[in-house]
Amino acid sequence: MSSITTREAPRGFSGAEYLTCLIGIVWREGLRFLHQRERFVSALVRPLVWLFIFAAGFRQVLGISIIPPYETYILYEVYIAPGLMAMIQLFNGMQSSLSMVYDREMGNMRTLLVSPLPRGFLLFCKLLAGTAVSLLQVYAFLFIAWFWDITPPPSGYLTVLPALILSGLMLGSLGMLISSGIKQLENFAGVMNFVIFPMFFASSALYPLWRVQEGSPYLYYVCEANPFTHAVELIRFALYGQINWISLAVVVICTIVFMIGAILAYDPSRGLARRGPAGGEG
Amino acid sequence: MSSSWHRDDAAPPPPPAVKQAREQFQRIEEQAPLHTQILRLSLFAALALAVAPAHAFIAYVSNEKSNTVSVIDTDSWTVTKTIKVGQRPRGIEFTRDGKFVMVAVGDDDTIQLIDAKTQSVVDSLPSGPDPELFAQDAAGKILYVANENDNTVTVIDLEKRARLGDIQVGVEPEGMTISPDGKTLINTSETTNMAHFIDTSSRQIVANVLVDARPRFAEFKHDSSELWVSSEIGGTVSIIDPGKHEVIGKVTFEIPGLRKEAIQPVGIGMTKDDKTAFIALGPANRIAVVDVATRKVTKYLLVGQRVWHMAFTPDEKYLLTTNGVSNDVSVIDVAAQKVIKTIQVGELPWGITIAP
Numbered sequence: 001m002s003s004i005t006t007r008e009a010p011r012g013f014s015g016a017e018y019l020t021c022l023i024g025i026v027w028r029e030g031l032r033f034l035h036q037r038e039r040f041v042s043a044l045v046r047p048l049v050w051l052f053i054f055a056a057g058f059r060q061v062l063g064i065s066i067i068p069p070y071e072t073y074i075l076y077e078v079y080i081a082p083g084l085m086a087m088i089q090l091f092n093g094m095q096s097s098l099s100m101v102y103d104r105e106m107g108n109m110r111t112l113l114v115s116p117l118p119r120g121f122l123l124f125c126k127l128l129a130g131t132a133v134s135l136l137q138v139y140a141f142l143f144i145a146w147f148w149d150i151t152p153p154p155s156g157y158l159t160v161l162p163a164l165i166l167s168g169l170m171l172g173s174l175g176m177l178i179s180s181g182i183k184q185l186e187n188f189a190g191v192m193n194f195v196i197f198p199m200f201f202a203s204s205a206l207y208p209l210w211r212v213q214e215g216s217p218y219l220y221y222v223c224e225a226n227p228f229t230h231a232v233e234l235i236r237f238a239l240y241g242q243i244n245w246i247s248l249a250v251v252v253i254c255t256i257v258f259m260i261g262a263i264l265a266y267d268p269s270r271g272l273a274r275r276g277p278a279g280g281e282g
Numbered sequence: 283m284s285s286s287w288h289r290d291d292a293a294p295p296p297p298p299a300v301k302q303a304r305e306q307f308q309r310i311e312e313q314a315p316l317h318t319q320i321l322r323l324s325l326f327a328a329l330a331l332a333v334a335p336a337h338a339f340i341a342y343v344s345n346e347k348s349n350t351v352s353v354i355d356t357d358s359w360t361v362t363k364t365i366k367v368g369q370r371p372r373g374i375e376f377t378r379d380g381k382f383v384m385v386a387v388g389d390d391d392t393i394q395l396i397d398a399k400t401q402s403v404v405d406s407l408p409s410g411p412d413p414e415l416f417a418q419d420a421a422g423k424i425l426y427v428a429n430e431n432d433n434t435v436t437v438i439d440l441e442k443r444a445r446l447g448d449i450q451v452g453v454e455p456e457g458m459t460i461s462p463d464g465k466t467l468i469n470t471s472e473t474t475n476m477a478h479f480i481d482t483s484s485r486q487i488v489a490n491v492l493v494d495a496r497p498r499f500a501e502f503k504h505d506s507s508e509l510w511v512s513s514e515i516g517g518t519v520s521i522i523d524p525g526k527h528e529v530i531g532k533v534t535f536e537i538p539g540l541r542k543e544a545i546q547p548v549g550i551g552m553t554k555d556d557k558t559a560f561i562a563l564g565p566a567n568r569i570a571v572v573d574v575a576t577r578k579v580t581k582y583l584l585v586g587q588r589v590w591h592m593a594f595t596p597d598e599k600y601l602l603t604t605n606g607v608s609n610d611v612s613v614i615d616v617a618a619q620k621v622i623k624t625i626q627v628g629e630l631p632w633g634i635t636i637a638p
Binding site for chain 2: 056059066071072073074075151
């Protein structure tokens with residue numbers, strides 16, 4: 001079925017039709033998020049636990065030092081806030097691709113794929129929807145963190161938005177790329193452990209990289225090569241109205257690569273989705 | 283910087299843009315009709331507002347270990363010059379006329395004078411051995427110096443730059459301040475754990491008030507109603523009634539996650555309205571913000587390591603603190619009660635003073 005639709009798709013769809021599709025997908029994702037109240041709560045509780053408990057315990061252990069974009073000494077809570085924001089997006093990116101696996105298992109994906117619009121666009125809409133949901137979570141987190149004395153400059157709340165959208169897209173497309181290879185919901189937990197935790201811990205989210213370098217130069221290189229590190233740094237700088245150009249470049253390139261990868265992987269004519277014997281939507 | 287100081291030099295010339303606009307305005311004033319004049323006037327006002335630079339001050343920081351004084355521009359927040367001074371510079375303060383910076387160089391047993399214009403050492407004052415902190419009277423004529431090693435306070439005539447005499451006090455004198463009316467000199471002795479009240483006319487001790495261990499610094503409220511004395515080892519700030527010579531209250535500190543011993547109050551800064559006090563807590567790396575009326579800490583601000591002394595900019599917009607172990611100076615936005623910047627200076631920064 002799909003070979004016909006994909007060939008016909010590029011021909012003349014109006015902008016309004018694309019928009020309808022986009023709104024439809026974003027709306028569905030938004031509704032799903034709002035209806036899953038536990039998910040919203042857990043999305044908030046996770047970083048807050050880190051903030052309230054982990055940061056409180058480590059406050060005195062990790063030495064303080066001034067590194068850009070900070071201009072003075074900061075508490076550990078303030079340091080890990082951008083890392084936790086990125087963590088929210090990482091979990092959310094993985095979770096919304098988890099929902100793709102779920103959709104595939106439950107057959108909802110068929111409904112979506114009936115759409116005559118190009119599949120790449122559908123995936124992009126899905127990605128945008130996931131990112132939008134992650135923005136809600138991040139801003140809710142920032143709101144609570146404000147009471148915990150994590151008070152970036154007021155303009156920072158605005159300047160961080162583009163950075164959050166970019167990092168949300170990157171982590172979402174990574175999740176999508178990974179989810180394309182997963183046939184069953186149960187397998188996903190393993191991937192979470194193999195992707196989320198290494199990515200999160202081997203990054204600048206919890207400790208500055210100069211400190212990692214002191215401990216192990218090799219680990220430092222791993223952290224430097226980790227795209228998640230750059231998502232964190234991009235967010236960290238943007239929160240203080242600055243741009244970290246290297247991180248920006250890495251995040252943009254990774255987003256493009258992951259997105260192309262995801263689109264190819266979900267293309268039934270050549271994607272990973274076709275290979276497995278238990279392919280859901282085939 | 284407190285009370286009356288005289289400034290001899292005239293106000294600085296306005297920036298060229300303002301001057302130009304002013305001249306232009308004067309020229310058209312003669313020809314233009316009234317409504318145009320009003321328009322021009324408001325334009326001029328807007329322009330003058332736009333180009334008027336934020337007033338920059340100059341801060342001098344004594345670096346105890348590197349034997350230098352760092353000069354900081356409060357506009358760019360950078361060190362613009364490093365002045366070589368004698369050995370172990372600690373107490374540092376501007377003369378009331380703003381012409382000289384006095385810096386106590388303890389290991390050279392003298393107080394050096396830095397010319398604020400040329401930013402170099404030009405002369406010295408005869409103190410006793412190991413001068414640490416000093417205070418000058420409101421007129422800027424008499425200087426009282428605490429000599430840490432020989433348990434005396436030296437009295438110096440600032441105009442003649444000559445020694446007038448010594449006052450015997452407790453062991454290891456350090457904190458020095460003068461009451462706003464100029465009648466009482468306060469000296470704290472670190473080992474005797476007392477605040478000595480000295481009558482400035484008779485130069486005799488009139489009262490001794492016992493405070494907690496190791497009193498380091500004393501500061502009057504601007505309305506003279508209270509004297510605040512910090513006790514480094516005791517971990518408190520005692521509030522003394524200067525009339526009755528007795529402790530009427532104490533400020534205590536508690537920072538979650540920090541050992542009690544790490545909280546060692548030293549420097550005290552009081553806003554001119556006497557509403558807020560800032561207290562440096564040494565190795566706790568924090569400045570406590572205290573509500574003067576309730577004597578309770580409202581906030582702790584994280585600064586560099588081992589913070590001891592501080593100084594307000596004359597407009598009281600910023601408070602600068604010296605962080606000895608991390609070798610830097612932190613800048614606090616007084617209104618927002620937030621640390622906005624930290625600037626690297628020399629080794630072991632101790633005291634700080636800002637040009638009036």
